[in-house]
Amino acid sequence: MNSGVFCRLFVARAATPLPGYVASIVDGNELSLNGAVVATLNAGEVWTGEVTNGDLFSAAGPIYGAETSSVS
Amino acid sequence: MLKVIILPRQARDKHRESSTQNKSDAFSCSLFSTEFVTASSYEFLVFVSDEPGTVVVGGAAVELVGGQGVYKARVGQAGEAGVRISSSVPVWAMLEDAATNEEQLLFGNLGSDPVVDIDRFSYRCDETALIFGGDAPFPFGTRSPSLQSAQTGSGHTEGNTQH
16 A cells, blocks of 8 residues: 555635635545644545635545535 | 537426526536435435436435436425435435525536445546536636635534444
8 A cells, every 4th residue: 555645635715704615525634734744534534624715735545625605 | 429408498397486686507417426425405405317217315215307418306395504315326416505595516426336446436536626616617627726725624523424
């Protein structure tokens, strides 16, 4: 098994800090934000926090992320 | 052969809701996924594939039905962040965010099958940055982002491990 970063999520547009969500699809997935470890997630666990332009999430396993930019 | 699946207009209209704009993102079939996790609470989910199959959402199974290379399923029951989704065939997926009433493209293991095959996954995803945010496009190409100030300490985790 390889080690290292395989998946990255780049925040393309969030001029002001916005709520962000990153979910892991596998167990034991170490999630980093701008190079600093913020959580180790199992499948189905979700990191939430603020994200802004240029933020870069990285993880060894598959992750999914989104930000919320409006509330209707 | 590169194939791109686009949610048919009829399906888009069917899933139209209260938000002022509706959007369906095109997605190459090669980037369909079989494993997903919802990152936010949602009102409904929609799945589309180019082949029939079964999608399991939080333990409940729904069938992809259709024909002529387009098979669809809709899960109308609302759910929370952290719901695990698995599909017997690679699918395009979207959720309707419960807080914003906005459609949101879902991606998962991006064609990695099975998901535990890390070597294969790394082949597909290494050096690939995924972009998300607002109405920004969703390219799957290598980028060299310029990092701004690091953000730490504001996040927390939640969710569940129920399948």
